[in-house]
Amino acid sequence: MDFRLTEDQEALRRGVRELLGRLFDREALRGAVSAGRLDRSLWRELGDAGFFSLCLPEEEGGVGLGLPEAVLVFEEAGRVLLPGPLVSTHLAAGSVPGAADGSVVVTSVDEGLVPWLDEADVVLGDVTGAVPVRSVDPLTPLHRLPGTGGRVHPFHPADRPPTTGALLLAAEQVGSAQATTGMAVSYARQRSQFGQVIGGFQAVKHLCAGMLVRVELARAAVWAAAVTGDPVEIAGAKLLADDAAVGNARDCLQVHGGMGFTWEADVHLHLKRAWVRAELGMAAARAEETVAASL
Incomplete structure (x- = not known):
């Protein structure tokens, strides 16, 4: 399999790196740790840049790219420790109004944990009784669903395929x-x-x-x-x-x-x-x- 990136993919990765260098440099990282809250203006700027609508079809207002391109974009987000429920909001674009343009923050239940619950406008999944827990990462506040205790529930691949x-x-x-x-x-x-x-x-x-x-x-x-x-x-x-x-x-x-x-x-x-x-x-x-x- 040829893993060399195309010119367009190289340009995408370079553009995202430049964008994040401007929007979320080291000073902004430190500021986010101190603030302990999600920067809504940053979220909207990410939305305007197409971060969340990357894989939406163009006829739906998206960029129209595929999963390989999304992987390149999220790799750059991980490199700078970009905070927030990025994956949930990205996946909700097209189904949750406002997710694509960054005007709405979406989170979801994930392995018994709910990141950024207090900051989210939309929560996918039942979070009844979720309680805050101390997160080791100051940039990822967490809630836990009662009864999960951090343990993975019994899983059968046919029931819950990887996403x-x-x-x-x-x-x-x-x-x-x-x-x-x-x-x-x-x-x-x-x-x-x-x-x-x-x-x-x-x-x-x-x-x-x-x-x-x-x-x-x-x-x-x-x-x-x-x-x-x-x-x-x-x-x-x-x-x-x-x-x-x-x-x-x-x-x-x-x-x-x-x-x-x-x-x-x-x-x-x-x-x-x-x-x-x-x-x-x-x-x-x-x-x-x-x-x-x-x-």
């Missing part, structure tokens, strides 16, 4: 894994110990090389699943992407040392978001059962 949402979350994980790889390499080139930059030490080289392998393997799996739409490939892609996002954030922390845990470094935010995303869309137990059932 597009799981793949888009996997794409965000890939973007985050790519970001932490870049952060680790950049820090390793600057930080000096024992008279030389730490990037010259073999142990650090191995960590960075392992991070690159994880992110490229996960990206290939996510892109392949976006092309085929196969439920089993989506499940496998989610497993690999979760592993890449969490594993790369951990290794990036290792490269940074104690500095990585301080407020000055963003790597701890990537690790916390990766933990939360890994429990959404399709948690590991359900993804593993989906893959195992196909073997």
Whole structure:
């Protein structure tokens, strides 16, 4: 399978990266953490740019692109830790009025959790009795449905097949894994110990090389699943992407040392978001059962 992007796809990815660089830079990221609320003006700007209507047909007011293009866009969103129920609002475009243009925020029940419940205008699913829980990620407030306790309910692949949402979350994980790889390499080139930059030490080289392998393997799996739409490939892609996002954030922390845990470094935010995303869309137990059932 040829995974080289077309000129239009390259232009899309470049355009989204430039857009997010303008709308959600590092200062905006820090501001979002401090505010603890969803920026409605940012949400509307994303809607105006076609973020949520990307896969809607042109005759319905959308951009008319496909799942492979959506994966590229969500990868960029994960790279900058763009907050909010992006996947739910994207999937609701075309069925929930206002979702496509960003004037309405949509969230949904996901593995017993409901992200951004207090900020949402529309909630898909029954959230009766949902209670707030302390989220490890300051950019993803959570509620939990009573009785779920964080455990995945018994699942049969024929009853609950993997969804597009799981793949888009996997794409965000890939973007985050790519970001932490870049952060680790950049820090390793600057930080000096024992008279030389730490990037010259073999142990650090191995960590960075392992991070690159994880992110490229996960990206290939996510892109392949976006092309085929196969439920089993989506499940496998989610497993690999979760592993890449969490594993790369951990290794990036290792490269940074104690500095990585301080407020000055963003790597701890990537690790916390990766933990939360890994429990959404399709948690590991359900993804593993989906893959195992196909073997």
